[in-house]
Amino acid sequence: MKPKVVISYGFRNEVIGQFKKRLSDIAEVIPLPEWMSSESLQEIRNAEVLVPLHEFVGEALLEHAPRLKAVSRFGVGYDRVDVEACTRRGVYVTYTPGILSHAVAELTLALMLCLSRRMMEADRYVRTKWAMNGKAMIPLGNDLQGKILGIIGLGRIGLEVARRARAFNMQVIYYDKLRRLEAEENLGVKYVSLKHLLKTSDFVSLHVPLTPETRHLISERELRMMKKTAYLINTSRGAVVDEKALCRALREGWIAGAGLDVFYEEPVPLDNPLLKMENVVLTPHMATHTVETRRLMVATVTEDIRRVLSGEPPLNLVPEQKGKKFHIQDKN
Ligand code: DGY
Numbered sequence: 001m002k003p004k005v006v007i008s009y010g011f012r013n014e015v016i017g018q019f020k021k022r023l024s025d026i027a028e029v030i031p032l033p034e035w036m037s038s039e040s041l042q043e044i045r046n047a048e049v050l051v052p053l054h055e056f057v058g059e060a061l062l063e064h065a066p067r068l069k070a071v072s073r074f075g076v077g078y079d080r081v082d083v084e085a086c087t088r089r090g091v092y093v094t095y096t097p098g099i100l101s102h103a104v105a106e107l108t109l110a111l112m113l114c115l116s117r118r119m120m121e122a123d124r125y126v127r128t129k130w131a132m133n134g135k136a137m138i139p140l141g142n143d144l145q146g147k148i149l150g151i152i153g154l155g156r157i158g159l160e161v162a163r164r165a166r167a168f169n170m171q172v173i174y175y176d177k178l179r180r181l182e183a184e185e186n187l188g189v190k191y192v193s194l195k196h197l198l199k200t201s202d203f204v205s206l207h208v209p210l211t212p213e214t215r216h217l218i219s220e221r222e223l224r225m226m227k228k229t230a231y232l233i234n235t236s237r238g239a240v241v242d243e244k245a246l247c248r249a250l251r252e253g254w255i256a257g258a259g260l261d262v263f264y265e266e267p268v269p270l271d272n273p274l275l276k277m278e279n280v281v282l283t284p285h286m287a288t289h290t291v292e293t294r295r296l297m298v299a300t301v302t303e304d305i306r307r308v309l310s311g312e313p314p315l316n317l318v319p320e321q322k323g324k325k326f327h328i329q330d331k332n
Contacts, residue, residue, distance in 0.1 A: 002028045003309050006047035008055060008074075009034050015294060019051070022302040026309055036061065044068075049305050054266065054285075058082040062089055069326075070308045072301045073318075075288065076100060076157075077237060079210040083320045090326040094304045094314045096297050098156055103293040104207075105160035107283065108235050109168075111259025112149075112203055114281045115231045117141040121278075145169040150201030152217070153208035153236070154180045154189070161205055162189050173197055198225040203233060210237035218242065223249040231257050235287045238263040247273045250280060261287050 005023055007016065009032045020029045027049075032040040035055045041064050044050065049070045050057065057071050062085055070092040071081055078095050086093045114120060118141045125138050149165045151158045151174040162172045162183065172189040174180070175197045183189050198204060204226060208214045218232065219242035226232070232255060234241055243264040249255050257279035263272070266285055274280055288297065304314035313325050 002026065003048040004028050004030055004043070004046050005049040005051065005305055006030045006032055006043050007051040008032060008053040009040075010053040010055075011074075015298060018295065018298040019302060022298065023305060026306060049308060051301060051305075052080070054080060056080045056082075057086070059085045062086065062091065070094060070305065070314065072305055072314075074297055074301055077209055078318055079237060081318075083318055087321060087324070092308060092314055092324075092326060093318045093321055094301070094308075094316045095318055096300045096316060099296045099300055100288045100293050101156045101160045103290050104157045104235050104287040105164055106290075107261060107287040108157075108161050108205055108207075108233055108259075109164050111233050111235070111261070111281055111283070112144060112205075112231070115257050115259050116144055116147075120281055147171070147202035148173060148200055150174070150192075150197035150204045151189070152176075152194070152197065152204065152206050154183060155207060157235075158205075158207035159183055159187075161207065162187050170203075173201065194222075195225060198222055199227070201230055202227065203231050205233040206236045206240050208236055208240060210239055214240050216240070216242045218246070220245040220248070223254050226255045228253060229256050231255065231259060233259045235261040238266065243274075247277075250274075250277050257281075259283075261285055 005027045007019055007029060011031060016031050023029050030043050032043060034040055044065050046067060047065055048067050049072055050065065050068060051072045051074055053074055057080065059082065068091050071086055073081055073095040076095055076097050078093060081093055083093050118138055121138045145168060148171045151162055151172060154162065154174040154176045158174065165172050166187055173192045174189050175192060175194045179191050184191060208217065217240050223245055246258065250258060259281045261283045262285050268275065274282065288294065300316060304316055307314050317324065
């Protein structure tokens with residue numbers, strides 16, 4: 001019998017097809033009907049590899065997966081995988097760093113442009129009013145050129161955002177736990193304190209992983225420090241921002257608007273007040289959703305799965321497991 005690779009119920013059919021094409025010679029790929037239903041738990045019991053999308057993988061699930069050798073995160077964020085619990089059980093945790101940074105950076109710039117050039121209002125205007133009014137009556141937008149972009153978290157994705165923003169002739173400042181001297185030299189980005197960044201930026205863009213330290217990194221105090229004309233862009237994780245405080249900030253005009261790809265609760269419930277606001281642009285956690293990037297993600301994930309199933313350590317281990325080699329043969 002071939003080993004079982006169990007994948008999230010959330011994947012699109014074309015991605016499921018790519019998983020099957022890349023693995024079917026050595027494994028059986030099983031898309032789950034749902035997460036944690038009794039039928040799914042039956043599949044998980046026999047799984048050697050699990051590929052979650054945004055579902056939580058913790059002790060409760062691992063207990064049902066005695067044969068598991070790897071949890072292969074389809075993405076770069078692994079805040080919903082309990083790495084410690086996996087490590088205790090000798091389960092590898094892999095992810096897909098690097099290959100998706102450009103896609104997230106492109107969406108970040110797209111959100112900035114949508115807000116600064118009022119693209120959403122412009123689109124609605126053309127569809128409903130332009131023919132009657134004759135003039136383009138939507139308020140003027142703003143240039144990106146000359147504006148200050150404050151990047152919080154200048155890692156792989158933050159850097160790609162900085163590169164693109166520099167191409168738009170923006171000034172880029174950043175705050176991070178670590179100074180990035182090479183980027184300062186090569187890209188002309190400037191390190192500042194978080195407070196300085198919030199007080200001076202025209203756009204504040206978040207590129208940190210969700211950890212206990214970054215949860216609610218942006219809450220009322222930080223939002224109140226931002227300029228009234230500034231925009232907040234979040235393509236990282238919803239919980240990095242205190243969403244209730246953000247709603248107040250948007251409603252009461254502490255900031256001008258926000259571009260959000262990630263939310264506290266996903267999918268966003270229909271009664272979330274953000275859905276009624278005009279000064280926000282919202283996208284459904286789709287920063288990596290391009291044909292090219294998703295293909296690369298499948299290739300990266302499946303390459304590591306092939307390695308694990310043939311007894312080799314995977315290439316893209318999460319940092320907490322770097323250098324670890326588990327005796328995965330024992331689980332057969
Ligand atoms: C990531 O890479 O973590 C994105 O959120 C897509 O899963």
